[in-house]
Amino acid sequence: MAQQDAGYINYFSILGLNPDAKPGEVRKEYRRRMKELIVEISRAEITEERRSHFLLEMAKLNAAYYVLWNGERREAYWTERSALISLEERWRDAAKAGDAEAEPLRREFERRLRDFLTKFIEEAMISAGRDKDVIEESNWDMAHERHAFRILRHYRQSLYQQILERLPYVDVTEPKISWDERRRVARAMLDEAVSSSADARS
Amino acid sequence: MATNAHSTEDKAIDQDLLAKAIARAVIDGDIVNFRFIFTPLSPARQESPEAFEDRKYAYLQPDADMEADPGFREVLAMVKEPDTWRHILGELDARRPARLPAPLLLRLADQAVRGGKYTAAAQAYEQLRLRARMQQLFFDEARDALAAGDIPRAVAGYRIATGLEYNYAAFPEPLPVVPDYQRRALMMHGDYPERPEDSIPMQEPTTLLRTALEYLLLSPEAAAQIEQTADAPVRVEFLVQLVHAVDPQWPAFAERYRETCGLMRAYQERIEHAIAQRGQSRGLADEIEDTLGADPEQLPARLLGRELGKAEWWQYLKELASAHPPAALFVARQAIGAREIIVPRYRSDGPLPERLGLLPSP
Numbered sequence: 001m002a003q004q005d006a007g008y009i010n011y012f013s014i015l016g017l018n019p020d021a022k023p024g025e026v027r028k029e030y031r032r033r034m035k036e037l038i039v040e041i042s043r044a045e046i047t048e049e050r051r052s053h054f055l056l057e058m059a060k061l062n063a064a065y066y067v068l069w070n071g072e073r074r075e076a077y078w079t080e081r082s083a084l085i086s087l088e089e090r091w092r093d094a095a096k097a098g099d100a101e102a103e104p105l106r107r108e109f110e111r112r113l114r115d116f117l118t119k120f121i122e123e124a125m126i127s128a129g130r131d132k133d134v135i136e137e138s139n140w141d142m143a144h145e146r147h148a149f150r151i152l153r154h155y156r157q158s159l160y161q162q163i164l165e166r167l168p169y170v171d172v173t174e175p176k177i178s179w180d181e182r183r184r185v186a187r188a189m190l191d192e193a194v195s196s197s198a199d200a201r202s
Numbered sequence: 203m204a205t206n207a208h209s210t211e212d213k214a215i216d217q218d219l220l221a222k223a224i225a226r227a228v229i230d231g232d233i234v235n236f237r238f239i240f241t242p243l244s245p246a247r248q249e250s251p252e253a254f255e256d257r258k259y260a261y262l263q264p265d266a267d268m269e270a271d272p273g274f275r276e277v278l279a280m281v282k283e284p285d286t287w288r289h290i291l292g293e294l295d296a297r298r299p300a301r302l303p304a305p306l307l308l309r310l311a312d313q314a315v316r317g318g319k320y321t322a323a324a325q326a327y328e329q330l331r332l333r334a335r336m337q338q339l340f341f342d343e344a345r346d347a348l349a350a351g352d353i354p355r356a357v358a359g360y361r362i363a364t365g366l367e368y369n370y371a372a373f374p375e376p377l378p379v380v381p382d383y384q385r386r387a388l389m390m391h392g393d394y395p396e397r398p399e400d401s402i403p404m405q406e407p408t409t410l411l412r413t414a415l416e417y418l419l420l421s422p423e424a425a426a427q428i429e430q431t432a433d434a435p436v437r438v439e440f441l442v443q444l445v446h447a448v449d450p451q452w453p454a455f456a457e458r459y460r461e462t463c464g465l466m467r468a469y470q471e472r473i474e475h476a477i478a479q480r481g482q483s484r485g486l487a488d489e490i491e492d493t494l495g496a497d498p499e500q501l502p503a504r505l506l507g508r509e510l511g512k513a514e515w516w517q518y519l520k521e522l523a524s525a526h527p528p529a530a531l532f533v534a535r536q537a538i539g540a541r542e543i544i545v546p547r548y549r550s551d552g553p554l555p556e557r558l559g560l561l562p563s564p
Contacts, residue, residue, distance in 0.1 A: 048422065150371045157370035165331060173289065175304035175330050182332075186339045189315050193358035197447055 004089070007162035008081050009121060011064035019078065023069050030065035034137050037061065052151050058138055059125040059148055065137075066128030067120065077124075080116055087112065088163070095168040106170060113163065121156040122149075215254050215294075220246055222269070223254075223262040224290065225278040228306050229271075231314025233322040235262055236307070240293060240300035248295050277309060304330060311336075320365025324378035328368060337366040341427070348431050348440065357443045360428070364421040379420055386417060387523030387530035388516055391544075394535055398547070401534035407552035411437050414531050414554070418448050435553075442557045445528040454507075455526040456559040462504045462546050463562040502544045505533065515542040532560060 012019050015029045041054050068074045087109045094102035125148065129140040168174075220239075223246075227236035238244055245252035245259055252259075268274050280286065286303050293300035311326035327333035344359025367379040390413070395401035405413060411434070415425035418441075428437060446452055502518035503509040506525070510517055515535055522544070523530045532555065534547040548555040555561050 153373065154371035157376050161370070169304075169331075170301070171299065172302040172307055172329050173304040175308055175332070177332065179335070182336065183339055185312060186336065186343060189312065190340070190343055190355060190358055190362070192316055193362065194354045197354060197358060200450055201446060 005081075005085050006166075007159045008085060008116070009060075009159060010081075011067050011077070011120075014060050014064040015068065017068075021068070023071070026065060026068045030061060030069075031137055034058075034061055038138075051147075055144060055148055056151050056155055058140065058144070059129070059152060062128035062131075062134045062138055062140060063121070063125040066131055066134060067124050069133075077120055080112070081120075084109070084112055084116055088167070092166075092168060102168075113160070117156045117160055121159070122152045125152055213248055213250075215246060215248075219255060219263065220290075221278060221281045221287070222264055223259075224306065225274060225281045226262065226264040226268065228277045228281070228310045229264075229268070229274050229313055231310055231312075231317045231319045231322050231326075233310060233314065233325050236310055237302070240302060242299065244294075246294050249297060277306075280306060280309065302329070308332075315362055315366075318365075320362065321378040321380055324366045324368055327366065328376075328378075333366055333368060337363050340366065341424075345427060345431055348428065348436070351436070353436070353439050353443055356440060357447050360419055360424055361444070361447060364419045364424050367421060381420060381527070383417075383523040383527035383530065384520040386420070387519055387527075390417060390530060391516075391519060391533075391535055394537070394542075398534070401547055402530070403532045403534055403547045404549055407549065407554070408434060410531070410549075410552060410554065411441060414441055414528070415444075417531065418444055418528060438553045438557060441554065445558055449526045449528055452526065452528065453559065455505075455529055458505055458507055459529070459532065459546055459560050460562040462501055463560075465501065465504070466546060467562065498538050498543055501546075505529070505544065505546065515544050518544050528558075532558075 012021065015021075015026060015033065017025060017029055021029075037054070037057055044050055044054070046054075066073070067077050087105065091102060091105040091109050094105050126145060128134050129138075129145055129148070134140060224236070224239055226232075227239065239246050239262070241247075243250060243252075245254040245256065264274060281290070286305060289301075289303050293302075307326050307330055311323045311330065311332075314320070314323035314326060324333055327336050340359050340363035344356050344363055347353075347355035347359055364379075365381075368376055369379050370376045390402055393400075395404075398404055402413060403410065412425055412429060415428055415437070416422050419425060428440065432440060449455070499509075499512070502513075502515065502522075506518055506522050510521065519530060519533070522533070532546060532548055533544045535542050536545045546560075548560060550561070
């Protein structure tokens, strides 16, 4: 399953819990992990790169708590996540078999995947930051939120890319790649760049 | 492949023109034209009311010199390869978004790298899902070259690798990172330097080196990698070659910079006095006018090589960064009365100004 669900954010894993974890465990684990993270942040020398990293880690923990602690949200999240994983599998099977059903499945999958990632990454992480329990535990404020937009969009797209990597090619035929050959081509391109740069300077 | 028309009841398309247009887009590394040929509204589509042979689409065709080029002929043969050609015609006939032929798109991406069209290459590799690995190949080559002291190869490698970067946070869709130096230069000079030493060119030499690498390579990660791989003298040499690679017209700018420094030197003491007497800087404008006998705006105009009229400092900075991206590293904002201008500024104890030919003769 590890391969098949990569990219579909798993808030249980983020808190180190099983999907049957009780709300009390969610709260306890969230608090513990948030405290650890805050200690780590206080000890670290903050660079731009680390700031982004810590902000994302904090947003992930906040969203994990926000989504899993509330029964309704938790149910909606886990149901949609499981449905998407199954839809991806159906589409991949249909595409492999060359079924006519593949294209409608692809469209449905694409639409639901984008909705899922937007709802359970950007929206959940921003909404979590406005929850009073979360504010109390993480000291998340409007300054965090302002900085987080760009980082969350990047994170959402990285997850999308992870999923895309294993999907059938749609807008281009599947390339046949030999990485030894690619390495040779890259070296040749570098040789050409060096020699044309030398020509230009001389 | 037959060279006569590929036709249906409704429309005939000259196959030879079509094949040459595709080959030209590939050899040029032109992903815009390549995609255009396959878009739903493309004149090469059966469903389009436009004629592919119309004169307004002549820009898609190669000229005689290109047609004679062996590289073009090789790509044309790739286009006309029976399986590929069958696929192309099938996609243009189908009433749905086309599936681009991967071998041609891959060649287009490679051609774009060769032509320095890194954003086009990044888009093509991204569509083929190869971008991150291709980028890593170039990073590896560049790092190895730097470690081996092969600076020209390291510069070329890092330029290509960072040119293939993608911005996944772009809204609404991910886009290649573009070399928008005019915007980055403005951000770099966003805060007015309260003290001269706060300005970008007056940073500690090692700090300026890092700033310059990040700014010119558009990548803090690449700058960090270079810092870890090479010691300071190698980084200076790397940066000098990078400046010339990014801006082939650098010597012309350096000459104007030296001239402007000559003007500045004439009233440097007065500027320093005025800075010390901040709040009374109206006097500085008078002094500059006395010294130059003209509007102080001529300083940025001389740096740029042309006047922009009554333009603000940031307009000059944007124009300068667009024409000579590295120039933004060697200028600073200077208030003169109610206005600001950009002036040349450098640390004479740093290695870069001398190596880049910016120091005026004594």
